[in-house]
Structure formats: C-alpha cells, structure tokens
Amino acid sequence: MWVRSVLAVVLATAFLLPAMFRRQRRRAGLEAGHLTPGWKRRLAVVSGLSVVIVVGGLGALGGVASADGDPTGANTPDPATAVQSVVPADTPADASLPAVASKVAKHETAINLTWLMVGGVLVLFMQAGFALVETGFTRAKNGAHTMMMNLVIFALGAVGWFVCGYALMFGSTSASAIGLVSSGTSWHIGSWNVLAHSGFFLGGGAYDVSVMAFFFFQLVFMDATATIPTGAMAERWKFSSFCVWGLFASMILYPFYGNWVWGGGFLSQLGAQGPKWGHGALDFAGSGVVHAMGGVAAFWGARALGPRIGKFDQNGKPRAIPGHHLPMAFLGTMILLVGWMGFNGASTFASTDFRFTVVIVNTVLAAAFGCLTTMFTMWKVYGKPDPSMTCNGLLAGLVAITAPCAYVAPWAAAVIGIVAGFLVVAAVVVVEHKAKVDDPVGAVAVHGANGLWGLLALGLFADGKYGDGFNGVAGGVKGLFYGDAGQLAAQLTSALVLILWCSVACITFFAILKRTVGMRVDEATELSGLDLPEMGALAYPDFLEAQGSVFYPVDHQAVANLTPADAKSLREEVAAK
Numbered sequence: 152m153w154v155r156s157v158l159a160v161v162l163a164t165a166f167l168l169p170a171m172f173r174r175q176r177r178r179a180g181l182e183a184g185h186l187t188p189g190w191k192r193r194l195a196v197v198s199g200l201s202v203v204i205v206v207g208g209l210g211a212l213g214g215v216a217s218a219d220g221d222p223t224g225a226n227t228p229d230p231a232t233a234v235q236s237v238v239p240a241d242t243p244a245d246a247s248l249p250a251v252a253s254k255v256a257k258h259e260t261a262i263n264l265t266w267l268m269v270g271g272v273l274v275l276f277m278q279a280g281f282a283l284v285e286t287g288f289t290r291a292k293n294g295a296h297t298m299m300m301n302l303v304i305f306a307l308g309a310v311g312w313f314v315c316g317y318a319l320m321f322g323s324t325s326a327s328a329i330g331l332v333s334s335g336t337s338w339h340i341g342s343w344n345v346l347a348h349s350g351f352f353l354g355g356g357a358y359d360v361s362v363m364a365f366f367f368f369q370l371v372f373m374d375a376t377a378t379i380p381t382g383a384m385a386e387r388w389k390f391s392s393f394c395v396w397g398l399f400a401s402m403i404l405y406p407f408y409g410n411w412v413w414g415g416g417f418l419s420q421l422g423a424q425g426p427k428w429g430h431g432a433l434d435f436a437g438s439g440v441v442h443a444m445g446g447v448a449a450f451w452g453a454r455a456l457g458p459r460i461g462k463f464d465q466n467g468k469p470r471a472i473p474g475h476h477l478p479m480a481f482l483g484t485m486i487l488l489v490g491w492m493g494f495n496g497a498s499t500f501a502s503t504d505f506r507f508t509v510v511i512v513n514t515v516l517a518a519a520f521g522c523l524t525t526m527f528t529m530w531k532v533y534g535k536p537d538p539s540m541t542c543n544g545l546l547a548g549l550v551a552i553t554a555p556c557a558y559v560a561p562w563a564a565a566v567i568g569i570v571a572g573f574l575v576v577a578a579v580v581v582v583e584h585k586a587k588v589d590d591p592v593g594a595v596a597v598h599g600a601n602g603l604w605g606l607l608a609l610g611l612f613a614d615g616k617y618g619d620g621f622n623g624v625a626g627g628v629k630g631l632f633y634g635d636a637g638q639l640a641a642q643l644t645s646a647l648v649l650i651l652w653c654s655v656a657c658i659t660f661f662a663i664l665k666r667t668v669g670m671r672v673d674e675a676t677e678l679s680g681l682d683l684p685e686m687g688a689l690a691y692p693d694f695l696e697a698q699g700s701v702f703y704p705v706d707h708q709a710v711a712n713l714t715p716a717d718a719k720s721l722r723e724e725v726a727a728k
Contacts, residue, residue, distance in 0.1 A: 164204065172197045260330045263501040264364050267329055270497020271364075274371040277490035278305055278378065283483025284546075285382040286690075288474035288539060288592040292680025293386045294690025300381040300393055307397025308374040315351055316373060317366050320406035320414045322347030322357075328501035330361040337410075342424060343417040346410055368497070372441050373405050375494075379445025382592035383453040387677050390685050392670045396452075399660055404448065408652050409440050412645060421641045423623040429610075429638030431622040432645035435510075436498035438554030438605025439649050446599020447653040450588060455661040456671050458589030460678060469583040472591070477538055484542040488518060491549050495556045506557055506617055513556045514549065517568035521548020524572025532576075540576065543593045547575035550601040555609035558628045563612035570608075571601045606646045610639030 172194065181187070186194065242250055282301035289297050308316075324347070325333040334356030335349020350357035353366065377400040381393065411418040412432050422431030434440050463469055474480060496511045525544020529537040548568035555567065578596035582588050588595065611630045618628035629635035664670055671677075676684040683689055 166201070166205075168197050168201045168204075259503055260328075260361075263328045263503060264330075264361070266502035267364050267368050267497055267500055270493035271368040271371050273490045273493025273497070274368075274375070277371075277487050277494065278302075278374060280483045280486035280490055281375070281378045281382070283479050283486065284542070285385060285483075285592050287476040287478070287480030287483060288382070289385045290472070290680070291475035291691050292682060294475070294682065295686045295688050296390065296681040297381070297385050298690070299390070299686055300385075300388075301378060303394070304377050304381060304397050305374050307394060308377045308401040309370060311398045311401030312366075312370050312373055313353060314402060316401045316406045317353070317369065318348060318350040318357070319346055319402075320409040321365065321369060322349030322414075324365075324414050326361075326365065326500055328499075328504065329364060331365050332359075332361070334359070334362070337415060343420060344410075344415050345417065346407065347414050372437055372494075373401055373409075375437075376405050376441050376445040376448075377401055379442070379594050379598050380449040380452045383449035383590040383594040384456050385591050386459050386681065387456055387671050388452075389669055389672050390681075392664055392668050395664060395668055396660075400448070404653065404656050404660075405440075405444060407656075408444060408649055411648065412440050418641075418645050418648060419622045421644065422637075426640070427637065428641035428644070429635050430618060430624040430628050430641070432641045433558070433609055433618070433621065433628060433638075434554045434606060434645070435557045435609075436495045436553045438550060438552075438602045438609075439645060441602075442550045442553065442598040443602025443606065443646070443649055444653055446595050446597070446602050447650060448657045449590065449594040450582070450586075450599055451654060451657040452661060453588050453590050453595070454586070455658075455665060458587070459591070460674065462589045463587065467587060469587075469589075474539065474591075480539065480542055484545060487546060488549065491518070491553075495553055499557070509561075509617075510556045513559060513561060513564035514552055516561055516564040517548040517552030517556075517571065518545050519548070520565045520568030521545055521551065521572040521575070524548075524569045525575055528573060528576050540579070540593075543575050543579075543597050544572045546597045547571040547601045550598055551605040551608060553602075554605035555612060557617055558609055558613035558630075560612075560614050560616075563608075563614070567605070567608045567612065571604060574600055574604055603646050603649075606642045606649075607639070610642030613638060 176186070278301060282298055285301060286294050286297045322335045323333045323337045323344075325331055333349075335347065337344040337347045339345055349355070350362065353362070356362075357366075377397055380396070381388075384393075410416045412434050413419070418432035420431055421428045459472065461470065462472060491514055492511055495514045496507045499507045499510065501507075522541060522545035525547065526536045526541040528544075529535065529540045548571045551567050551571035551574075552564055556564070559567070575593070575596045578600035579590075579593055582590055582595050590596070609628075609630065611632055613628040613630035613633065613635075615627035615629040615633050619626055621628065629638060631639045661670065672681060672685065680689075
C-alpha cells in the first residue's frame with residue numbers, strides 16, 4: 152500500500168531531523184552543553200517538530216493498519232466463519248434451520264449459565280458482609296470467634312450440601328433456562344410431593360454441567376440461612392456446638408422447607424391441585440426459604456443459649472451492649488447491598504429473562520425506603536438517627552423485598568420497604584423487652600420478622616405482570632389487591648408451615664445439643680472474651696493492655712496475665728454498671 156510507504160518516509164524524516172541538527176551544530180564548532188540562545192531555540196523547534204511527526208505518523212499508521220479491522224463490532228464474528236461454525240458447508244438444506252436453532256439455544260443457555268454463576272459469586276461475597284456486620288456489632292474481645300464462625304459456616308454448609316442437602320431439596324428439579332433436567336423423582340403422599348432424593352454426593356445424573364451451576368448458586372443461598380443465627384448467638388456460643396449446627400442446617404433444616412417451596416414440594420403445588428390457591432406458595436429469591444428460616448432459627452438458638460451476662464438488669468430491663476466497630480458494620484452492610492443484586496437479580500436464572508431489571512430496581516427501592524424509614528423512626532422516638540438500626544433498616548428492606556421483587560411494581564416495592572423499616576424497630580423491641588431474647592445484631596428482627604413480611608407482601612402486591620406458568624399455573628401472579636385472595640392464602644400457609652417446621656426442628660435440635668455437646672461457654676470464658684479460650688488467638692492483641700478487667704487482668708508492672716479473671720467478680724462488676 153502506497154500510503155504505508157509514504158508514512159514510513161515521514162517517520163524516517165522525523166528521526167533524521169535530530170541527526171541533521173547535530174551535524175550543523177558540529178560544523179558551527181559548538182559543544183552539546185554550550186549552545187548559544189539561538190541554537191537552543193533551533194533545538195527546541197527541531198525536537199518539537201520530530202515529536203509531532205512521530206506521534207502523527209504512528210497514529211496514521213495505526214489507522215491504516217486497522218483499516219481491515221472491525222472497530223464497531225458490526226462484522227464480528229466474521230460472517231463467513233460464523234456461518235460455517237453454526238451450519239457447516241456440507242449441511243443438507245432441510246437440516247440448516249434445525250442446526251441454527253440448536254446453536255442459538257445452546258448460546259442462550261451459555262449466557263444464562265454465566266448469569267447464574269456471576270450472581271452466585273455476588274451472593275458468596277455476601278458472606279464477607281455478614282461477617283463484618285456481625286463482628287462490628289459485637290465486642291472486640293469476641294472478634295476472632297465471630298469472624299471464625301462466619302468463615303467456617305461456609306465450609307460446613309458446603310460439605311452438608313454436597314452430601315445430601317442438594318439431593319433432598321433439588322434432586323427432582325428442572326429449569327429449562329439453564330438446561331437443568333430432573334435427575335430423579337420425589338417421595339410423595341398421593342400426588343403431593345414431600346422430598347426429593349436424587350443427587351447425593353453429586354453422583355449419577357447430578358454429574359452434569361447444569362446441575363453444577365445450580366448446585367453452586369443454591370449453595371450460597373443455603374449458607375446465608377446457616378449464617379444468620381451466628382449473629383444472634385454471638386459472644387457466648389461454643390464453637391464445637393456451632394460446628395454441629397452448620398451440618399444440621401445444611402443437611403436437614405434448610406433442604407426440607409426449601410424443597411416444599413422451591414423443589415416442587417407440596418407448598419408449591421397448592422395452586423395446581425388441592426385448594427388451587429393462586430400459583431401456590433411463591434418466594435422469588437428467599438424472604439422465607441432463606442431469611443425467615445434463618446431468623447426463626449436464630450430466635451430459638453438465642454433463646455436456648457440465654458442472654459449475655461449483663462444484658463438484662465435485676466428487673467429484666469435490657470441494657471445496650473454497643474458493638475466495638477461501627478465502621479466495620481457499615482462496610483458489611485454496603486457489601487450486603489451490592490451482593491443482594493445477585494441474590495435477587497440472578498434468581499431469574501436467566502439474563503434472557505428481562506424481568507431481572509425490575510427485580511434489581513425493586514430491590515434498591517425497598518432497601519432505600521427501609522433505611523430511611525428506620526432512621527427517621529429512631530430519630531423521632533429516641534432523639535438520634537441510630538447508626539446500627541439504620542443499617543438494620545436497610546437490610547430489613549432488602550429481606551422483605553426478596554420474595555416479591557419480581558412480582559410487584561416499583562411503588563409497591565417502596566411501600567414494602569417502608570413497612571419493613573417500621574417493622575424492624577418494633578420487632579427489636581418485642582424480641583428484647585417482651586420475649587427477653589438477647590440478639591446482639593438484630594438478626595431475628597431483620598431476617599425473621601421481615602422475611603415473613605416479604606412472603607405476605609407477595610400475596611398482597613403481586614400485580615399479574617409476571618409469573619405465567621409458574622408452578623404449573625397459567626397467567627401472571629396476582630395478589631389480594633389485584634383480585635386473587637388465593638395467592639395470599641398460599642403465602643399465609645407457607646409462612647405458617649415455615650414457623651412450625653423451623654420451630655419444632657430447632658427446639659428439638661438445640662435441646663439435644665444442650666444435653667450432648669453443650670451450647671454455651673462457661674462464665675469465665677464469656678466475660679474474658681471467647682477469642683483466646685475458644686480460638687487460641689485474639690482479634691486485637693495490641694488492645695490487650697487497654698482492655699482492663701472485662702477482658703484479662705493486667706499488671707502494668709509486668710507482662711500481661713492471660714489467665715481469665717474470676718467470673719463471679721466480673722459478673723458483679725458488670726451488674727453494678
């Protein structure tokens with residue numbers, strides 16, 4: 152190409168100009184460092200001209216070099232290559248259309264699987280959010296213990312989910328958007344499905360690419376449920392007891408109710424048979440299956456453990472025990488907000504389902520309105536916009552919108568968030584003042600109360616714009632305010648079954664745990680902090696000398712004594728305050 156030749160000459164000229172300048176300087180008898188003002192001006196002109204020519208020439212050369220490229224993407228992939236990859240040249244004419252259709256379907260499945268995996272990664276990152284919120288809302292002396300629970304619950308949950316949790320919950324589930332085909336049947340009573348039983352240890356038909364994607368996505372949801380009680384039971388829970396909980400939650404507690412709603416179980420069948428209530432029990436992303444389950448379990452776990460020493464005075468009035476690191480809790484809350492976009496948004500299972508845009512906007516609106524409602528409520532009632540409750544207000548809005556996010560209009564999402572903001576404040580008061588349950592992070596109020604509210608909100612505000620064919624029922628999902636009282640009945644039934652199942656299972660489990668492994672650390676360990684006695688390491692070793700008698704006795708004339716202080720004297724000290 153002659154253009155490239157011309158550009159090459161121009162670039163060569165740019166490099167020759169400095170050489171020509173040096174030759175003229177030498178003829179004039181001037182040294183490089185001893186130029187007269189006139190020669191300095193000449194040097195500046197030559198240097199500038201060379202730079203301009205080089206930059207302009209390289210830019211032009213790059214443009215010429217890319218002249219055969221595709222900067223707009225209009226011809227990517229190359230049409231000839233693309234056609235050959237979809238329909239080989241030797242394909243008979245009558246087979247061309249099926250070949251194209253098959254390739255398009257495979258690409259669509261690939262897009263949806265990618266969407267599911269990316270959403271799952273966002274939900275997995277929420278584990279960090281939970282860890283920061285819980286640790287920030289509790290005391291420094293228990294920081295390592297609280298963080299350790301939030302880390303290890305993932306590992307425990309993954310093992311339990313792999314062994315039998317997934318098989319019991321989703322062993323007979325199919326989802327065409329991601330190519331998931333049922334690998335088994337369910338145990339049933341008549342025509343009512345009770346529990347799946349296929350895919351233990353991801354063996355047999357579960358060794359499948361679509362199953363692996365679904366396994367991972369649902370694993371991180373299950374881990375959220377298992378994590379919730381660690382906040383309500385923090386600062387006095389034995390780590391060995393917690394480990395047993397992680398396996399129980401992932402292998403038994405979560406999969407049973409989860410199957411009844413998400414795995415084709417009897418609650419999801421209430422619309423297609425029996426009373427034929429709406430579309431049966433629905434829970435788009437888990438207000439009930441994930442959050443209410445975790446919140447109800449947290450209530451019974453915290454009740455079984457009993458309150459922290461010093462939480463209630465002699466008259467049973469609750470005392471505030473401030474967390475040690477509000478900025479940490481704020482960061483955790485923001486991480487949870489970001490992760491929730493995957494939690495709710497990817498629950499469409501398909502980026503080709505454009506409703507995910509509505510889901511994400513509704514999620515953001517409910518979170519914002521929940522946050523502000525709680526903040527202004529606390530400001531009005533207590534005189535200050537309480538930071539910790541403001542965080543919980545935002546989380547309450549997220550929890551409440553998780554079930555109805557795909558089925559409601561944006562204005563309804565705002566209303567759901569407002570109700571959640573009021574409800575979380577009321578629930579905290581009831582849990583502490585009426586039930587006398589010590590919940591350091593407000594998990595019962597945020598996840599339990601608002602998870603149940605989310606289930607009911609779906610039965611009230613669903614507007615019929617989405618959900619055609621869900622649970623085998625034709626037409627969009629409509630709530631009470633749009634003419635279908637049956638959907639609300641299905642949601643109420645689901646909420647009642649959740650409370651009943653989770654309560655019976657957790658009361659039984661914690662009672663057995665108390666009498667075998669034991670649940671609570673001894674008083675001396677609780678008062679000195681669980682980090683060193685339970686973990687063998689302090690979250691903040693540099694704080695040791697400043698911690699005083701509430702952590703470890705320190706002789707300022709000697710090395711710190713790491714022997715826990717006497718529990719009785721410390722209990723009296725706390726009670727006196």
